[in-house]
Amino acid sequence: MGIELIMIIILIFILLGAIIAVEIKDLLSAVISIGVVGFGISIAFLFLQAPDLAIVQIAVETVLLVLLIRATIRRDVKSTHSHINWAGLICVVVLCLALIGFGFFAMQELKFGEPAISKIQAAPSNHYLKEGLSETGSANIVTSVILDYRAYDTLGEATVLFTAIIGALAILRGIARKQKGGK
Amino acid sequence: MNGMSPIVQTVARFVKVFILLYGIYLTLIGHLTPGGGFAGGVVIASLYIMLTLAYGKKFALKFFPRRLAGSLDSVGALIFLVVACLGFGFGGIFFANFLEKSYPGAEFSLLSAGTIPISNIAICIKVASSLFLVFIIMAVARIIDKKDGSKEFKQDEEEE
Amino acid sequence: MIFPLCFALFVVGLYCVLTKKNVIKIVIGLTIMEYSVNLFLVLLGYKKGASFSDVQAPIIEPVTNLDDFFMKAVDPLPQAMVLTSIVIGLGVTALAIAICIRLYQRYGTFDISKMRRLKG
């Protein structure tokens, strides 16, 4: 009983934070409520026995908040109430409701407590748990999965961060075009 | 961006050593306890961001200049790729964990997991320098409101 | 009951991205969608024991004996996936914020309806 109730409380707390972040007029308070959502999720990770993720989530969340506030602080313009095109809004709301309905109906099948690996013995995670220590020598099975069993993923992930940084540098450079001056 | 009040600066100077140690601890102990390259790198990146906020841009750039951050970023990624290709050389397979792993009695010692600590360190360097680079680029880029209302975008030292 | 709630968070993010006019709000919507998928992944891997002590993080201390560790430990694979996807989310958001700053510099506003230079 315990863990399910706690998770539902945390999820409702996060959902409220997200709805506030979406609907509030002032930009800075929207950014702050995103912080609320992020830290709520890192607490959820702790309850779900994922300490690795909780540390990374808190640290990444602070860096993200600093970046977001940096982008909005000097330009703290209230999101002006421009005209809402009702047609677009209605079809988006209908699309979201359809998605929610389909998702809720389809997700009944996933039981919270029984992961797929407990039903299927040949799943790779069972192997990781059994022979992780002996094969990779690392006691933290998550690190052994990241850096040894699926190290190729982490190479891809390091490249993603590298691409994002080089892309951000390329966009934020001072003068973009030389003499031609473009169109 | 010229730094905050002296109270913040003294606290930052005091706390700075502990955060750096904690980041390095997280990286090196990554394969024994929760932590690892990502967490350590992001903690060290947030240390530099804190120093930049506390002491202002000029001090932080002298402490960790932009050029060094850029090259450290690619050096970290290159080390990770070289470790992978070394596996190609020694173990014959691309990402083979070729170093000696669990020699007897090394169950939970620091160097017990072959290439995992090395990759952890490479990822820590990479994540720390790239996040600091992004913050410095965004903090440095001041937008100067020109008379005619259009905003001119000025980077400080252009490396063109 | 928990998975649909997590999916509802995803749809809140999608709604925010599709309807909001402010550029920063769109970036916030993207972050909410990233967070909800990460949470969904970790929820998939949880193994419910009788009480709190019956469930354990996938980390072997010198004291734990191996066979009941296998019964109690949570699934490590989704955690590895989420670690990667958190940093991917950070990368995409950093790039999006860089573009927003440059857009603000070029157009002078964060409102996407005023940025209608593109035709068609």
Add this chain to the structure above:
Amino acid sequence: MIELLPLFIAIPLGGAFLITLTAWKLKRLADILGVCASLPLLVLALLCIGNRGVYHIGAFLAPLGINLVLDGFSIILLVIVNVISFMAILYSISYMEQYTAKYKYYALFLLMVGGMNGVVLTGDMFNLFVFLEIASIASYALVAFGCEHEELEASFKYLVLGSIGSTFILLGVAVLYGLTGYLNMASIAQAVASMEKTWLFSFASVLFLVGFGIKAALVPFHPWLPDAHPSAPAPISAMLSGVLIKALGVYAITRVVFNVLGATSLFGIIIMVLGVLSMTIGVFLAVGQWDFKRLLAYHSISQMGYVVLGLGLGMFIIANKGPTLVAGMAIFGGLFHLANHAVFKSLLFLCSGSVEYQTGTRQLKELGGLQEKMPVTRVSCTIASLSIAGIPPLNGFWSKLIIVIATVQAAFLYPSMLILTAITILVSFVTLISFLKVLRYVFLGELPSLFKNIKDSSLFMCASLVMLSLLCISMGLLLIPGLRSVVFDPAVEVLKQGLDYGKQILTGL
């Protein structure tokens, strides 16, 4: 040959890291590193035609670690990706002189090529998502490389839609993992074959269709493409519409639907409808365009409709246990058109780039009479326009013909297919009209005064234009020996196998 598979990812990533480390001081080093990273890739891709194999990374067997799979279908994409990227790098040596920070452009370009190679080769669902994310982030940054008003806004719209697509794909991978407990495509295929199809399974397939549909710019999700492609620098828009929407979009849809989720007739119908919609709406939007690159962008949507129609038809017939010959013909038509479209669309974008490089404008109304001034661009542009419109000797005609024949043959079984043939012929006719308009306005007519002194573009740009047009001609007349038997037939076999692709991979190809 199989041991060299990881080089397809190691070389571009290593090249990109080296370029950012060393090339900011001396300008020429970036060009040299760029070319000498993409040349071996081209040679490697041509080398691995005709053989197949599985490479287990880190010496862990199939479900444990990640494996790279080289079979007929991924060979075609590998060859296309590396040929077009070599041509684009050659082209951009002189085209990118008008931008600053050229070494960042080369680093991002090589990362995009590495990402696409990773997507095409991988045999693991989550790895497909990670490398898809690398290629997409590199292309978001490259679209906004010029930092002009339109480019920034187009790149922001592309980023928003692209990351919605990626999040849908990640949610699909998560749901599949929740259902089967595996991440490896082959093991998922086996688990799915023995699992009864619940609502959650169709929910996952809807997520995949939406996610990859956004990446492939099929009609309901296409708004980002007509803005992103014209505002990108010319070699990047050539790569984007020539290769990126194919490797990330169409390859991923076919691989996931054919080999992982199992082709059902409902999938076939949905994909065929998407193809027909993209064809018609793309071409009718394209007719009214006066901006050279925007017209080409709308045409890529309609040509992608052809490819998706061919593959959807093949899937529909396989799912209904129809004659496998007709299904093979439809899939072959789709794949052949995919290859042809990559060649002539990137050639068209490179021609528009060289026209814009010389005259500085893309509006068809302001151009005219460039035929004497720019002979190389004129010849290659005419070749490409005729082949996209489907004029007999050139390659566009053959692949459209095969698709039309496949629809006619399918019409014997399901009479409703005749509408498809009619639509295909009508759309290729409208394409012909709009490309004659392009040729008329850009090259014929009188020369406006201010273009008096322009000369043809520099050596590197002309070299890549000539090479691509030669490729266009040779693929058309099937001069390349064994083009069909060596390259395309194994690909058709792979797709026809469907779900027992997984058994083959696990038992070692």
